[in-house]
Amino acid sequence: EAQVTQNPRYLITVTGKKLTVTCSQNMNHEYMSWYRQDPGLGLRQIYYSMNVEVTDKGDVPEGYKVSRKEKRNFPLILESPSPNQTSLYFCASSFLGLSPLHFGNGTRLTVT
């Protein structure tokens, strides 16, 4: 089944404790992206990648890191999480060009 798999679905952590949210897609998509969703703000892009070893900042990259060592994986890393990073996170992927994004099921992150 074609899908974007995100883990974990829920994560509660404390300020400063490094964490990684994994994202994997099995559709051979070149493009992958991370979004955060906050009430009243919709989804905002954190980082994106057009292909292996090619990543770039989105609108809200501060406090986040990503890597794209393999085409299928695009993990999101929070080196030192802070409470303002409490949010709902989505990974998405697509083919390059005008094709729709496929989303993972989201990760609800709470930083205390």
Add this chain to the structure above:
Amino acid sequence: AQTVTQSQPEMSVQEAETVTLSCTYDTSESDYYLFWYKQPPSRQMILVIRQEAYKQQNATENRFSVNFQKAAKSFSLKISDSQLGDAAMYFCAYWSGNNDMRFGAGTRLTVKP
């Protein structure tokens, strides 16, 4: 930068009635896609309908249709014969195929039995 505006934070509709959700966007591009995504309480982002900017004909998917006005940069979603399962947050999105799909703030739709 492109922006997407959904001016209705909340809407409600009676079951079996029709409701229209509004969306406007700003862009200088000539070729792009517009989407409506549905987000039920399960948090999944489900693609409802898409519209290619170069197509004049409005997209339709069963009970869902759009009114795409390119010159006015308007892209509204009409849901006909509303069902309880249509209750969700709806996001309008703009995608130029480059690097960033832009989303509106969302409209929460309530369906009353």
